[in-house]
Amino acid sequence: MKITNKLNLPSAFVNMAESNYKPTPNQYSATTLLKPTRQIILERRYNDNLEADASEMIWALFGKAVHYILEQHDSSGWAEKKIKFTLDNGITISGIVDLYSELEQRVVDYKTCTTYKVEKEEFGEWKKQLGIYAWVLEKLGFPCRKATIYAIMRDWTPGKTRFKNYPQLPVAEVTFEYTASDFADIEYYLYQKTNELIHAETLADEDLPMCSDEELWRSPSTYHVINYKGKRMNRSKTNNITEAEQFLIDNRHRGAWKVVEKKGTPKKCFSYCNANQFCPYYRELMLGNRKDNEEEGEEESEIKSRR
Numbered sequence: 001m002k003i004t005n006k007l008n009l010p011s012a013f014v015n016m017a018e019s020n021y022k023p024t025p026n027q028y029s030a031t032t033l034l035k036p037t038r039q040i041i042l043e044r045r046y047n048d049n050l051e052a053d054a055s056e057m058i059w060a061l062f063g064k065a066v067h068y069i070l071e072q073h074d075s076s077g078w079a080e081k082k083i084k085f086t087l088d089n090g091i092t093i094s095g096i097v098d099l100y101s102e103l104e105q106r107v108v109d110y111k112t113c114t115t116y117k118v119e120k121e122e123f124g125e126w127k128k129q130l131g132i133y134a135w136v137l138e139k140l141g142f143p144c145r146k147a148t149i150y151a152i153m154r155d156w157t158p159g160k161t162r163f164k165n166y167p168q169l170p171v172a173e174v175t176f177e178y179t180a181s182d183f184a185d186i187e188y189y190l191y192q193k194t195n196e197l198i199h200a201e202t203l204a205d206e207d208l209p210m211c212s213d214e215e216l217w218r219s220p221s222t223y224h225v226i227n228y229k230g231k232r233m234n235r236s237k238t239n240n241i242t243e244a245e246q247f248l249i250d251n252r253h254r255g256a257w258k259v260v261e262k263k264g265t266p267k268k269c270f271s272y273c274n275a276n277q278f279c280p281y282y283r284e285l286m287l288g289n290r291k292d293n294e295e296e297g298e299e300e301s302e303i304k305s306r307r
Helices: 012-016 037-045 052-070 113-118 124-139 182-201 241-250 268-271 280-306
Strands: 002-004 028-029 051-053 078-086 092-103 106-113 146-155 171-177 222-227 256-262
Touching: 012 052, 037 182, 051 052, 051 182, 078 124, 106 113, 106 124, 106 182, 113 146, 124 171, 124 182, 222 241, 241 256, 268 280
Parallel strands: 002 051, 028 092, 106 146
Antiparallel strands: 078 092, 092 106, 146 171, 222 256
16 A cells, blocks of 8 residues: 655654555454455455555554553553464464453453444444454463453543533443353354455455445435436435335325435445445446436526526
């Protein structure tokens, strides 16, 4: 990946960004495995063509600084250690453990995040990532049945603590426990995911498995009614398909023809996928958005002309 420096930041920022991630053949980190298969393959396939600016990785640098400082002052176990385990299919699973205590059979991870994540308790990916760490540690002979995350909220504001559900402190402790059944599920997931990746590496870009709506962080769909001329009818847009169908029934006399669904925005495509420019779906998405914007512009002009 090529790192640019549009703001002329000190070289340390650029050097950190360049060393942030370099893919190794047949090896995937726990955090990488949480990404959609299509994204993983495209980011690796076009790694030399990808471009990012050092300014976009400021929070990654902040996170590294937090990790380093905390690890220097914790003596309860070994810290900042890279772990690896190779599956029977030849794929190596890796990760960097911030802190591990054999006495507590616990792995600890320090994370920086937004207050929104803590408020909404969006911990699913964290639990899976730390579960993979715990599974690998078990395979390496280090018993691990718990995981604790210390989440440092970079946008925490004391003035908002009066609001309901807002974190009362700028750091939150989140703990997960893992059973033998959990480890069985994690092992199944790892083999399923890595086998899918092995197969996906042989596929052309357009044949790669599509990301699910959940993986795309897609917003809810909207619905509108079009008339017999294919034009969207004014005031028919809604997030509720039942309301759209009722609008259709109530406006048959005005030429209402059918309900059309517009899929929600896949937020990850636009802002959180480094390889989106090489993804056929993203290119189709951009083309579709341009057409929608043109149609909406025509409708807006038509509405204004009637006033």
